[in-house]
Amino acid sequence: MADLEIELFPCLSDNFGVLIHDPSSGQTASIDAPEEGPILEALKRRGWNLTHIFITHHHHDHVGGVEALKSQFKAKIFGPAREKDKIANLDQTFDDGDTFEFSGHPVHVISTPGHTLGHICYHLPEDKLLFAADTLFALGCGRVFEGTMEDMWQSLTKLAALPDDTQVYFGHEYTQSNARYAVTVEPDNAALIARAAEIDAERAAGRFTAPTSIGTEKETNPFLHADSAERFAEIRKGKDNFK
Template identity: 60%
Template sequence: MAPLQIELFMCRTDNFGVLMHDPETGETASIDAPEEEPIRIALNDKGWPLTHILTTHRHGDHIEGNVNLKQRFGATIIGPQSEADRIPGIDRTVKDGDRFTFAGRPVDVIATPGHTMGHVCYHLPQDKLLFSADTLFALGCGRVFEGTADDMWTSLQRLIALPDDTTVYFGHEYTLANARFAVTVDPDNQQLADRLAEIETLRADGRPTAPTTLGIEKATNPFLRPGDAGIRKTLGMQDASDVDVFAEIRGRKDRF
C-alpha cells in the first residue's frame, strides 16, 4: 500500500488547509473546509479529485467551503453526529468509537468535547496520522468554548494515549503565540526553549509549523503536562489535581 500524500496550505487568515490523497485509488479528503478557493486551487495544482470532506466540528471557519466544494466535486461530507444539524451538506454522521475506511484504510473517530461539545478528531492508525483540528495545537489546545476544563483535559488525555510517533495536523497557525506563552509556565524546559527558537525561525521565513508529533507535544506542550513538577512549581500548585493545573494554564493562556 503506497503512503498517503499530504498537502498543507493556508486558508482564511490562520487556518490550515490539509488534503490527504491516496495515489493508488485516487481518493482525496479535505480535513474540514475552511475556505473554498484555496482548497480548489490546491486540488487543481495537484491534479487530485475531492472525494471526501472530513468535518471535525461545526464552527464556521471549518465548514465554510462545504457546500460549494460538494457541488463542484461531488464529495461526501462526513462529520460528528451531535452537530449534524449545523454542518452544511453533511452526508454521513459519525460518533465516538466509530471506524470507517478511506482508500481502504481504517479511520477511527475520537470524540474530543471541550472546544465544542461535538468536536471529533480523526486517527488513521496504520498511517500514524491524527487530525486534531481545534482540540490539540502545536504547543497549545483549543479554547474551551462549550465544555469545561475537565472535558478538555479528558479529551486531551485520549490523544496523549496514542503513540508518540503519530504525526499531528492541527487546525490553526497559532504556534508562535503558543510557544511564547508556554515558556512562561515552563521556563526551565530546555527542549521547549529550543523549540521556541526553531519556531521563530520558521515563522520569520514564512514556513508553517505543522505538522508536529505527539512525542514532541508530550515533551513541550504545557497543556499536556499538568502533572509536571516544574510547571506545578512555577504555578504554585504543587498539590493541585491535574485538571485544576490544566484549568489554570488554560486560563492564563486566555489572558496572555
C-alpha cells in the same frame, strides 16, 4: 496499500487547509473546509479530484467551503454525530470509537469535546496520522467554548495516549504565540526553550509549523503536562488572558 500524500496550505487568516490523497485509488479528502478558493487551488496544483470532506466541528472557519465544494465535486461529507444539527450537507456521521475506511486506510474517530461539545478528531493508525483540528495545537490547545475544562483535559489526555510517532495536523498556525506563552508556564523546560527558538526561525523563513508529533507535544506542550483538570484550567485561563 499506497502511502497517503498530504498537501498543507493556508486558508483564511490563520487556518490550515489539509488534503490527503491516495494515489492508488485517486481518492482525496479535505480535512475540514475553511474556504473554497485555497482548496480548489491546492486540488488544481496537485491534479487531484475531491471525493470526501472530513469535518471536525461546526465552527464556520472549518465548514465555510463545504457547500460550494460539495456542489462542485459531489464529495461525501463526514462529520460529528453530536453536531449533525449544526452542520449542513452531512452524508454520514460518526461518534467516539467509530471506524471507517478511506481508500483502504483505517480511520478511527476520537470524540474530543471541549472546544465544541461534538468536536471529533480523525486518527489513521496505520498511517501514523492524527487530524486534531482545534483540540490539540503545537504547543497549545483550543479554547474551551462549549465544553468544560474537565472535558478538554480528558480529550487531550486521550490524544496524548496515542503513539509518540503519530504526526499531528492541527487547525491553526498559532504556534509562535503558543510558544511565547508556553515558556512563561515552563521556563525551565530546555526542550521547550529550544523548540520556541526553532519555531521563530521557521516562521521567519515562512515555513509552517505543522505537522507536529505526539512525542514532541508530550515533551514541550504545557497543556499535556497538567496532572488534573484544575491545573489544566489554570494554564488554559492564563493563555486566554495572555498578550
